[in-house]
Amino acid sequence: MEEQAALQFPVGNEIIEIKQDTTGNINKTYLVTLTDSERFILQRINKRVFTQPELVMRNIRRFSEHVARKLAVAPIDKGRRWETPQVLAARDGKDFWIDAEGEYWRALSFIPRSRSYNTAQNEAHAYEVGFGLGAFHNLISDMKADQLADTLPGFHIAPGYLAHFDKVAANHSTEITAEVRHGLAFVEARRGFISVLEDAKASGKLPLRPIHGDPKINNVMMDTVTGQAISIIDLDTVKPGLVHYDIGDGLRSACNALGEETKDFDAVCFEPELAKAILSGYLEQAHHFLTPADYEHLFDAIRLIAFELGLRFFTDHLAGDVYFLADHRGHNLERALVQFALCQSIEAQESTIRKIIADAL
Ligand code: GN1
Ligand code: MG
Numbered sequence: 001m002e003e004q005a006a007l008q009f010p011v012g013n014e015i016i017e018i019k020q021d022t023t024g025n026i027n028k029t030y031l032v033t034l035t036d037s038e039r040f041i042l043q044r045i046n047k048r049v050f051t052q053p054e055l056v057m058r059n060i061r062r063f064s065e066h067v068a069r070k071l072a073v074a075p076i077d078k079g080r081r082w083e084t085p086q087v088l089a090a091r092d093g094k095d096f097w098i099d100a101e102g103e104y105w106r107a108l109s110f111i112p113r114s115r116s117y118n119t120a121q122n123e124a125h126a127y128e129v130g131f132g133l134g135a136f137h138n139l140i141s142d143m144k145a146d147q148l149a150d151t152l153p154g155f156h157i158a159p160g161y162l163a164h165f166d167k168v169a170a171n172h173s174t175e176i177t178a179e180v181r182h183g184l185a186f187v188e189a190r191r192g193f194i195s196v197l198e199d200a201k202a203s204g205k206l207p208l209r210p211i212h213g214d215p216k217i218n219n220v221m222m223d224t225v226t227g228q229a230i231s232i233i234d235l236d237t238v239k240p241g242l243v244h245y246d247i248g249d250g251l252r253s254a255c256n257a258l259g260e261e262t263k264d265f266d267a268v269c270f271e272p273e274l275a276k277a278i279l280s281g282y283l284e285q286a287h288h289f290l291t292p293a294d295y296e297h298l299f300d301a302i303r304l305i306a307f308e309l310g311l312r313f314f315t316d317h318l319a320g321d322v323y324f325l326a327d328h329r330g331h332n333l334e335r336a337l338v339q340f341a342l343c344q345s346i347e348a349q350e351s352t353i354r355k356i357i358a359d360a361l
Contacts, residue, residue, distance in 0.1 A: 140238070197300065
């Protein structure tokens with residue numbers, strides 16, 4: 001089906017290769033190579049997650065237009081290249097093509113001379129990941145909330161994930177292994193903490209701002225020559241939220257040197273030196289819009305987003321792998337155990353991480 005889908009996007013050249021990229025956990029992604037080594041990204045949108053793909057595409061269009069207008073008057077950091085993935089129109093001019101089974105396919109430009117990594121390569125790379133997220137927040141900070149549809153209600157609302165977990169846990173048929181028992185106890189011990197960001201939001205301490213939603217390290221594209229961050233891809237969840245979700249996600253993904261897919265759970269560790277580098281890059285771009293209340297909640301955000309993702313993977317394991325794409329039964333449990341171990345490492349280093357945050361200001 002991907003060949004047929006690729007042909008719906010008139011990009012001018014013959015296709016020489018279509019290669020699946022399995023790093024994403026939601027959409028099916030392919031890298032399409034054209035004769036003159038031009039490339040584009042082809043994706044089948046996961047309709048179970050994004051039930052209104054048209055709205056996702058409309059958000060991406062609006063986002064891109066906003067960013068293009070903004071960059072035209074205020075480029076990022078003198079001379080730094082910054083790119084936004086472009087939606088490539090299908091033959092009928094639409095932003096997507098629907099196949100015979102009702103699946104939505106879309107094409108996006110591939111950012112030339114760029115690559116990303118699943119783990120931080122060194123502190124300079126971590127700094128760039130932070131810088132890229134700060135630049136991204138700056139670019140969308142003045143986008144009006146009503147410009148962006150809520151394409152994934154409940155996304156990053158941690159108490160909602162816990163309520164869903166409770167429902168699934170009360171009525172599942174998954175085997176209770178030692179690992180599952182560990183997961184259940186891990187969640188139980190952190191119930192009281194789950195609403196830390198939503199409470200601060202409800203009481204007006206933390207404002208809603210446009211955010212990326214999914215800025216994990218491999219969504220931050222690096223220029224292959226300069227090593228600078230030049231784009232953040234995967235724009236499906238750009239919508240109003242807390243910058244804390246993004247900061248937490250950037251840090252939990254980039255400070256875990258073993259990455260999300262390791263099975264060496266006991267060795268998973270949050271690296272404070274990488275956190276320091278990310279925050280310094282981030283704050284260089286973002287310090288002017290963060291408030292004291294924002295800073296106060298940074299540690300909680302790092303801890304919460306690791307825990308929340310663990311909870312989401314764990315719930316999906318109990319539910320029978322209905323949300324995240326999984327290679328094998330048990331895959332989402334393994335992923336959950338990684339995030340729980342990361343969360344535990346964050347908790348164990350609380351005073352060190354709080355000091356890094358305080359020193360970064
Ligand atoms: C999912 O598809 P991908 O890998 O970009 C998920 C994120 C998780 C991430 C963990 C819409 O993103 O929230 O942090 O997996 N996206 C959605 O790898 O649920
Ligand atoms: Mg994503």
